[in-house]
Amino acid sequence: MKPPDHRDLHSRNYPVSEDMTLQRKVWRFERWGWYAMVLLMGLTLAGLFSKGPLSSAEVRSADGQLRVEYQRFLRNGSSDALVIHVRGRAREPLEVELSGALLQGFNVQMLQPQPLKASTAGDGMKVWVLSDNDGHARLHVTLNSDGVGSFQTKVALASGASVGLSQFIYP
Amino acid sequence: MDSVLRAAAIYLVLLVLFKVAGRRTLAELTTFDLVLLMVIGEATQQALLGDDFSLTNAVMVIVTLIVIDIGLSLVKQRSTWFARVLDGGPTVLVEDGQVLHKRLKHARLDEGDILEAARSTQGLVEIRQIRFAILERNGKISVIPYE
Numbered sequence: 003m004k005p006p007d008h009r010d011l012h013s014r015n016y017p018v019s020e021d022m023t024l025q026r027k028v029w030r031f032e033r034w035g036w037y038a039m040v041l042l043m044g045l046t047l048a049g050l051f052s053k054g055p056l057s058s059a060e061v062r063s064a065d066g067q068l069r070v071e072y073q074r075f076l077r078n079g080s081s082d083a084l085v086i087h088v089r090g091r092a093r094e095p096l097e098v099e100l101s102g103a104l105l106q107g108f109n110v111q112m113l114q115p116q117p118l119k120a121s122t123a124g125d126g127m128k129v130w131v132l133s134d135n136d137g138h139a140r141l142h143v144t145l146n147s148d149g150v151g152s153f154q155t156k157v158a159l160a161s162g163a164s165v166g167l168s169q170f171i172y173p
Numbered sequence: 174m175d176s177v178l179r180a181a182a183i184y185l186v187l188l189v190l191f192k193v194a195g196r197r198t199l200a201e202l203t204t205f206d207l208v209l210l211m212v213i214g215e216a217t218q219q220a221l222l223g224d225d226f227s228l229t230n231a232v233m234v235i236v237t238l239i240v241i242d243i244g245l246s247l248v249k250q251r252s253t254w255f256a257r258v259l260d261g262g263p264t265v266l267v268e269d270g271q272v273l274h275k276r277l278k279h280a281r282l283d284e285g286d287i288l289e290a291a292r293s294t295q296g297l298v299e300i301r302q303i304r305f306a307i308l309e310r311n312g313k314i315s316v317i318p319y320e
Contacts, residue, residue: 008275010273010276011275011276017317018262020262020263020265021262024262025261025262031193032192032193032194035189035192035193
């Protein structure tokens with residue numbers, strides 16, 4: 003750090019011995035720390051730590067039959083929803099398969115509407131939901147994040163449409 | 174294991190945040206500062222304990238916090254440099270009745286703060302009656318009048 007040109011900032015030895023070089027570093031640290039905290043606040047508002055434009059995401063399969071809304075960033079211990087939109091034939095059970103790391107990183111707290119039936123499938127699970135008169139079904143999965151790190155999940159339909167999603171859980 | 178990690182992480186985060194806030198911020202405890210401190214405590218508590226409200230967890234967290242605190246004070250005892258970095262040093266703000274304005278600006282203070290300390294501790298009302306005013310490590314301003 004360059005020596006201060008102003009007399010005010012020179013170290014005094016009486017009545018106390020000062021280290022102004024260090025003190026100026028401390029002041030500089032306080033100033034930059036404040037900028038960093040403002041930046042962090044901005045990023046939080048933007049959704050870097052869940053719930054915000056940076057975090058809310060949506061994936062769609064190529065044929066448009068499957069659409070999933072999810073959060074890219076989550077926090078350990080918090081709950082959040084995964085919304086799965088499925089298109090198929092009217093008033094028919096539609097098969098949705100959830101596989102990948104979903105069950106390792108999350109606790110499935112609730113499935114709404116209640117699936118007609120459910121089964122395990124490899125490391126994941128399969129559920130059957132009934133579509134409405136327009137052939138549209140929506141499944142709300144409430145997840146409680148209990149892992150830390152990055153988790154890849156695959157959502158697939160019996161028709162072959164599938165999407166992959168990657169979620170990161172903060173400690 | 175995670176109670177120790179939690180406590181250590183919280184200790185470190187709070188240490189850095191309160192360094193950024195500076196020694197003055199919560200030094201003169203107004204009613205609002207007290208409320209702010211309590212709210213910070215509330216926000217910290219969840220992260221410290223997680224969802225484990227057992228006696229063992231509470232004891233482990235407290236033990237970890239105290240171990241780190243004593244550890245740091247031992248390091249400070251051995252290294253004056255470390256102590257200076259962690260605790261800072263006193264800073265002269267008024268010298269022979271002259272305000273060192275550059276320092277005031279950096280320390281986010283103004284003449285009013287010095288005069289307030291002068292009034293309350295020494296019964297002085299003007300800057301020129303002050304020989305030295307010193308911003309102490311704990312954020313309080315000591316005022317030394319002319320003989």
